[in-house]
Amino acid sequence: MTSQYDDNRQYRIQLAMQNPSKGIIEEPRLYFDTITLPTARFGEIIAGHQEVFRNGERFPVRITHMAFAMARLDGDAQPATQAETLIQRFGARLRFHDQFYMNNLATGQVPGVDGQITPIPVWGNKVVATAPATSFSTSTWGHQPWVYSSRDTLTVELRLDADPAEGAEVTVNVTFSGIGMQSARPYIFTGNLTLDSAGKTTIPPRFFANDGAEPVLITDTSINIGGPLNSIDATGDTRQVLVNVRQVGNGTGANWVQGPLNDPTVPVGVAPAVLWGARSGRAVIHEFPGQGLIWEKGEGLELDMQMLVDTGVDSRVHAAMLGYIMVQ
Amino acid sequence: MDDQNLKTIERLIEALKADAKDAQSVYDDGIYYLPRGLWVHGWLDFPGLTFARRSLQLDREQLRNGTRYPIQINRVAISIPGNPIAREGQDGLIRNSTSMLNDLDIRVSVPFRQHYSRQSVVAAGIAPKPTSTPPTRAFGESSLWGQNVLLFDRPLIIGRQSGIDWDISSFPAMRSPSGGDGAWDLPPNEDDTLDATMSYFERGGLMQGSARTHRTQIRADASAQRRRDASTPNNLPLQRQIVQAGEPLPFPGGWGAVSYETPARTIAYWDPQSSFPANAFKTKSPVQGGGAQLYGMATAIDQIGLDDYITGAARFPTAKPAPVSGMLGTRVRCRGAVESSWWWRPGIPLNLMLDTVTDAAVYELDVPLTLMPGDSVDVSIDAPASAFSAVDGYEPGLRYPIAVAFNGFTAIEG
Numbered sequence: 001m002t003s004q005y006d007d008n009r010q011y012r013i014q015l016a017m018q019n020p021s022k023g024i025i026e027e028p029r030l031y032f033d034t035i036t037l038p039t040a041r042f043g044e045i046i047a048g049h050q051e052v053f054r055n056g057e058r059f060p061v062r063i064t065h066m067a068f069a070m071a072r073l074d075g076d077a078q079p080a081t082q083a084e085t086l087i088q089r090f091g092a093r094l095r096f097h098d099q100f101y102m103n104n105l106a107t108g109q110v111p112g113v114d115g116q117i118t119p120i121p122v123w124g125n126k127v128v129a130t131a132p133a134t135s136f137s138t139s140t141w142g143h144q145p146w147v148y149s150s151r152d153t154l155t156v157e158l159r160l161d162a163d164p165a166e167g168a169e170v171t172v173n174v175t176f177s178g179i180g181m182q183s184a185r186p187y188i189f190t191g192n193l194t195l196d197s198a199g200k201t202t203i204p205p206r207f208f209a210n211d212g213a214e215p216v217l218i219t220d221t222s223i224n225i226g227g228p229l230n231s232i233d234a235t236g237d238t239r240q241v242l243v244n245v246r247q248v249g250n251g252t253g254a255n256w257v258q259g260p261l262n263d264p265t266v267p268v269g270v271a272p273a274v275l276w277g278a279r280s281g282r283a284v285i286h287e288f289p290g291q292g293l294i295w296e297k298g299e300g301l302e303l304d305m306q307m308l309v310d311t312g313v314d315s316r317v318h319a320a321m322l323g324y325i326m327v328q
Numbered sequence: 329m330d331d332q333n334l335k336t337i338e339r340l341i342e343a344l345k346a347d348a349k350d351a352q353s354v355y356d357d358g359i360y361y362l363p364r365g366l367w368v369h370g371w372l373d374f375p376g377l378t379f380a381r382r383s384l385q386l387d388r389e390q391l392r393n394g395t396r397y398p399i400q401i402n403r404v405a406i407s408i409p410g411n412p413i414a415r416e417g418q419d420g421l422i423r424n425s426t427s428m429l430n431d432l433d434i435r436v437s438v439p440f441r442q443h444y445s446r447q448s449v450v451a452a453g454i455a456p457k458p459t460s461t462p463p464t465r466a467f468g469e470s471s472l473w474g475q476n477v478l479l480f481d482r483p484l485i486i487g488r489q490s491g492i493d494w495d496i497s498s499f500p501a502m503r504s505p506s507g508g509d510g511a512w513d514l515p516p517n518e519d520d521t522l523d524a525t526m527s528y529f530e531r532g533g534l535m536q537g538s539a540r541t542h543r544t545q546i547r548a549d550a551s552a553q554r555r556r557d558a559s560t561p562n563n564l565p566l567q568r569q570i571v572q573a574g575e576p577l578p579f580p581g582g583w584g585a586v587s588y589e590t591p592a593r594t595i596a597y598w599d600p601q602s603s604f605p606a607n608a609f610k611t612k613s614p615v616q617g618g619g620a621q622l623y624g625m626a627t628a629i630d631q632i633g634l635d636d637y638i639t640g641a642a643r644f645p646t647a648k649p650a651p652v653s654g655m656l657g658t659r660v661r662c663r664g665a666v667e668s669s670w671w672w673r674p675g676i677p678l679n680l681m682l683d684t685v686t687d688a689a690v691y692e693l694d695v696p697l698t699l700m701p702g703d704s705v706d707v708s709i710d711a712p713a714s715a716f717s718a719v720d721g722y723e724p725g726l727r728y729p730i731a732v733a734f735n736g737f738t739a740i741e742g
Contacts, residue, residue, distance in 0.1 A: 084465065088474050088630045094535070102527070102539035103612060118541045121473035121628035122527045124461075127685055132463040282462045284473060289529070289537040289623060301535075309523070309630065 025327040027247065028143040028221070028256050029061055032271045032320035034263035035305050036075040037090065042310040045117065047302060049261035053094075053321055054300025057254065063293040063323035064144075067283040068092060068120045069274040072161055072239035075314035079162070082315060084239075087284060089309040090317050091117035096301040117306050120317075123286040130280045137236040139277035140222045144324040148178065148189075148216040152249030154208040158193060159200040159242045159270050168228035169196040172241050172273075174203060178218035187216045194229070195241070200267060205248065221245070223273040238281060239318075242270035252327055263316065275320035283320075292323065358741065360666045361482030364399050365735035366391045366699075367676045369409070372428075372711045372728045381433075384709040386732065392704035395669065401697040401705075401736040402481055404436065406451055407654050407688035409677040409731045410500065412514055412583070412638060414470070414650035414687070428728060429689055433710035438697065448710045457692045459685055468639035470631055470649040476682035479624040481737045483531070487619045490665040491606025494526055496627070496678060497657035498549040498595040498602065504643070505582030516637055518588040521545040522629055522652060526604040529624040540612035542604040546629070546656065549595040550588050597657070598674075606663035625660075627682060629653065651687050653679040667740055672733070680733040696736065707732050 033052040055061045070087050073079035094101040102118045129135060148154075156174050164170060175190040191207025210216055223243055225236030244257040257271045277283045293301075303319055368390035393399050408428045415426040433448035461472045486492070499522060504512050527541040613620060631652050638649045658681055659674035672681055679686045699705070709730060 085469055085472060085474075085632055087472075088628060088632065096535055099534045101535045101537065103541040116543055118527065118539060119525050119628050119630075121475040122525050122539070122541060122626050124473060124475055124685065125477055125479065125529060125624060125626070127458050127460070129458060129460045129462045135462045136465070282472070289531045291536065293536060 026144050026324045027146050029325050030257050030322050032259040034260045034318050036316050037307045038314045042307045045304050045306045050302050052259045052261045055295035059327045061295045061325045063321045065278045065322040066286040067275045067320040069283040069318045071316035075316045087120050091119050091306040091308050093117045093304050094301050116308050124284040126285040126287045128280050128285050138224045139238045139273045139281035140279045141276045142220050142279035145217045145219045148218045149250040152210050153205040155246040156203040157244040160195050160198045163198045167230035169194050171226040173224040175222045176218050177220045178216045180214050182214040238274040241273045244270045278322050360740040362738050363671050364738040365672050367733035369731040382711045386707045388704050393699040397738045397740050399699045399738045401734045403735045404691045405680045405683045405688045405733045409654045413647045415648040435708045437706040457690045459690045470635050471651045475628045476653045477626040477685035478682040479684045484622040491609040491663045493606045494660045495598045495603040497597050498599040499546050501548040501550045501586045502583045503586040513586045515548050518550050521547050524629045527626045528622050531621045544602045546602045547595045
């Protein structure tokens with residue numbers, strides 16, 4: 001008896017099997033930036049760093065999604081937690097060779113609101129909500145399936161956005177799930193680490209080793225963060241942890257994450273877990289129409305943001321572009 | 329892998345490749361696809377304490393396809409429009425949207441064809457489609473993003489000289505029935521407005537897509553009784569418009585009309601300040617030549633201030649405010665295109681029309697329902713008993729609005 005999932009699974013297996021025969025490696029890529037919008041510059045369009053959203057590798061990259069979320073902490077000298085709902089009060093647009101996405105200027109009939117760019121919530125064209133039990137604490141990226149070969153492992157780097165208080169350490173779980181390319185059975189590779197500082201650390205690679213007999217087609221990456229150890233609430237905040245992944249063995253061996261360049265307090269090369277939620281999570285997700293954007297070597301675009309309503313604090317907003325590199 | 333499996337996989341891969349292409353190449357079949365639907369609203373009255381359930385038949389004529397073209401219905405959306413409180417955290421006199429949907433039984437039938445169920449089904453008990461935005465951290469926040477989205481079933485191909493008129497109604501100013509501060513007005517001041525953005529998603533151009541975005545402000549109408557504006561005609565040639573002369577738009581149970589300090593200002597139902605007219609639509613084209621291919625539309629309404637007011641002071645501090653999209657009517661039509669009648673009967677709640685991301689309950693039909701010209705749908709509601717006690721249930725003497733929409737698209741041979 002076939003189920004409704006059989007065709008989809010067969011398609012994924014067939015798609016992955018095309019890769020070795022065509023000699024094409026498709027591996028996830030995530031470009032992100034954090035832009036600080038000071039209240040003193042309310043209403044100004046602030047340009048992001050022009051080198052962040054750019055393909056610095058030798059092979060083309062296809063961008064499929066865009067993600068936006070408020071940073072957990074604001075940009076004040078004594079950072080405080082930002083309300084996530086404030087994302088409604090910021091606008092964003094992309095610039096590429098004098099063309100804008102979305103819209104050049106959002107104009108209207110109301111005095112004083114002309115010249116404002118598209119508010120970030122309007123970018124959202126994908127349903128990513130899950131139940132409260134998982135929405136706050138888990139981001140999932142259903143990316144282009146990639147081949148996890150036998151004897152490969154993964155380097156997963158983690159960092160918190162700030163040192164946690166004494167006793168408030170958090171446990172982070174990172175999970176990769178997929179399908180065996182020969183057996184068609186499900187595989188789940190998961191590792192976890194308890195973080196007690198904002199320093200960058202790595203989940204021991206032994207958790208992720210593919211020591212089985214077959215290559216695995218990985219379809220999803222999930223990042224879960226638990227609540228503080230000294231709290232009865234076990235639900236964490238995906239804005240609190242930053243992540244990077246790198247395949248060891250086959251694949252490109254390169255970091256999946258590039259960025260940021262605008263926010264010097266955030267180290268280069270790890271992206272907030274909230275931005276990984278292209279399938280489910282709490283970021284505003286925009287799925288690019290058609291084939292998405294194709295960046296050849298050196299191509300990219302720039303991001304502008306604007307504080308549309310004065311929030312009264314120096315606010316920080318994360319933005320990411322998600323896709324995959326195609327290496328032949 | 330045997331030949332049969334290989335053929336299935338090859339067909340599937342080809343179908344997926346076709347979906348991934350520019351949709352125009354797939355649907356460039358000479359047929360003009362336009363979002364369309366039918367909707368109906370009714371009132372549930374609770375004249376007195378009763379333990380009996382009552383049946384309400386919604387007006388079939390509001391659900392009749394009065395156009396010349398078939399309408400394919402893919403989704404059913406239900407909401408309790410107009411109630412500013414989605415859920416109360418404390419037991420109170422006013423039952424709210426969440427309770428009501430769990431108390432209503434609904435039965436849908438298509439005359440001369442089928443009943444969707446042999447008996448009524450609780451409205452919240454049918455498998456719903458995921459349409460919500462992620463939950464908010466604070467209970468007193470209506471929505472994380474304030475957005476509503478509709479992704480079209482089929483792309484709308486519109487000519488370069490054509491435009492779209494899209495209007496959102498004014499906000500129905502209302503007075504609360506109770507609260508720690510006594511009765512209070514929503515919004516607090518008659519000059520208060522809500523920042524809103526209206527947008528269409530579009531394919532094409534150097535970056536494969538764009539959006540036409542318009543910023544507006546939604547103003548509050550402080551009329552003592554809200555009536556259908558005279559500009560919503562009841563004799564459109566292509567779509568029958570049911571207008572109950574003099575019938576007030578639904579206020580939620582217990583909420584009444586507000587009268588601000590003199591002079592009380594009346595804002596038209598279709599306020600030009602909250603519209604995205606066709607002329608503005610045409611000026612925002614990102615494509616230099618040729619027609620446009622629209623694949624969706626969205627709104628984002630900033631009601632952070634309104635939420636804070638509802639839950640502030642001693643008003644409803646433990647309440648969950650509802651998104652205002654359930655309290656606003658909307659209407660959309662093309663201008664200068666093949667067909668220019670309103671896509672839905674004017675006045676449909678915004679959260680019922682934009683049903684891809686919404687707080688309304690949405691059900692996807694496994695098999696679409698096609699309504700030919702003249703066909704209609706029957707919807708009956710079994711309303712709950714009014715109260716289990718004088719303070720636990722639906723307050724006697726009040727009426728609650730309910731709205732049901734059948735959404736899909738129409739196919740017009742051009």
